[in-house]
Amino acid sequence: METENNLIQAHLRGDRQAFRELVERHTPGIYNLAYQYTRDQMEAENLTQETFLRVYRALSRFRPGSPFRPWLFAIAANLCRNWSRQQKETSFTELNSQGETDDQPLPMEQVQDLLPLPGEILETEELYSALQDAFEHLPEHYRLVVILYYTEGLSYDDIAQVLNIPLNTVRTHLRRAKQHLRQILEQEFGALS
Amino acid sequence: MNLIENISCAAARTQLDDYIAGNILPGDRRSVGTHLRSCSACREIFEAHWQMDRLLMLLPRTFPRETLANEILVRVDRADLRQRWIALAGSVVWGVLILWVLYSTWLGLQEGPLAEVINMVMNEPALLWRFPLEVIGAILENLPIFEFASIVILVSVGVWLLRRYLPGNMGPAPRSMREAT
Structure with a gap:
């Protein structure tokens, strides 16, 4: 299989098939990111299309040898955040609802009070959908980190590059995201407490 | 602790x-x-x-419709084509403008003081390489500043347009990850 860098070079030499290969290879990942972020198929498709359109325009300035995937996801993440900003401008509904306080994360000590999830619930459909609901209530910047790490399998370094944040902030976001999710799940699953 | x-x-x-x-x-x-x-x-x-x-x-990974990749490629092709037409139209407009300015400059040269310099060079072409700086200096001295500036500006914009919209180099692009984000 051709590497991304070879495909980009081929594309810049005029090989149309090369760009097709790049699109086909990365559409699922970008769509997944956009869908998990927007929870809307149409929006996710639009964002995916827009991402590749921008990539097409920018490829000639892509630095050969640098990793393509983080660069691609950086463009997609940026579009997701722009989309979110526009949503907020057009609607008064905050995505970050239920009085989430992003800047006041749970202190580590409070985690001790959170009981572990019962193993038997892990396999139920109920938890599955509860997890997705809880995920939607995560603050946006945590959600992006979680998607990139857990569903796209990007490393901490790559996520730091994609979101243009320090490596330690990636760690912090992931830790706080888990704490938030746990809190939300506990609110929904009385049995957990 | x-x-x-x-x-x-x-x-x-x-x-x-x-x-x-x-x-x-x-x-x-x-x-x-x-x-x-x-x-x-x-x-x-x-x-x-x-x-x-x-x-x-366990977070589910969602997959796009099978046709999405093709739709993306179609949209990219359309945008590419549109950009090329815009570039072509822009280049034609700028080309006409440049020609117009050059033509008016030439008309001015025919009758202005620079006509002497041109005639001199035409009669003795060796002047061009023997005293190029003097000739350029003479041209610059006699060329109306407005027309000279117009030519420089128009050529620069034309070059910029061509560089921006030539195939494979469409539109503004992030030069780095920081810019992309």
Whole structure:
């Protein structure tokens, strides 16, 4: 299989098939990111299309040898955040609802009070959908980190590059995201407490 | 502060996610592992983290429609074509403008003081390479500043347009990851 860098070079030499290969290879990942972020198929498709359109325009300035995937996801993440900003401008509904306080994360000590999830619930459909609901209530910047790490399998370094944040902030976001999710799940699953 | 195996609870807890993800140096991994085996409070937190980690791995990966990639390519092709037409139209407009300015400059030269310089060069072409700087200086001295500036501006804009919209180099692009984000 051709590497991304070879495909980009081929594309810049005029090989149309090369760009097709790049699109086909990365559409699922970008769509997944956009869908998990927007929870809307149409929006996710639009964002995916827009991402590749921008990539097409920018490829000639892509630095050969640098990793393509983080660069691609950086463009997609940026579009997701722009989309979110526009949503907020057009609607008064905050995505970050239920009085989430992003800047006041749970202190580590409070985690001790959170009981572990019962193993038997892990396999139920109920938890599955509860997890997705809880995920939607995560603050946006945590959600992006979680998607990139857990569903796209990007490393901490790559996520730091994609979101243009320090490596330690990636760690912090992931830790706080888990704490938030746990809190939300506990609110929904009385049995957990 | 509870110190077990030279590592405090606070230090162990900040490393739990890295410990779970395997992003930790072997020495630190050993320290955290030993600490967890000896400290029930931290182990409880570790289990909670570990369970949430497993749970997040269950997050479903959604897949696009099969035709989405093709639709993207069609849209890219359309945008590409549109950009090329815009570039072509822009280039034609700028080309006409440049020609117009050149033509008016030429007309001015026919009748102005620069006509003498041109005639001199036409009669003795060797002047061009013998005294190029003098000739250029003479041209610049006699060329109306407005027309000279117009030519420079128009040529620059034309070159910029061509560079921007030539195939494979469409539109503004981020030069770096920072710019992309």
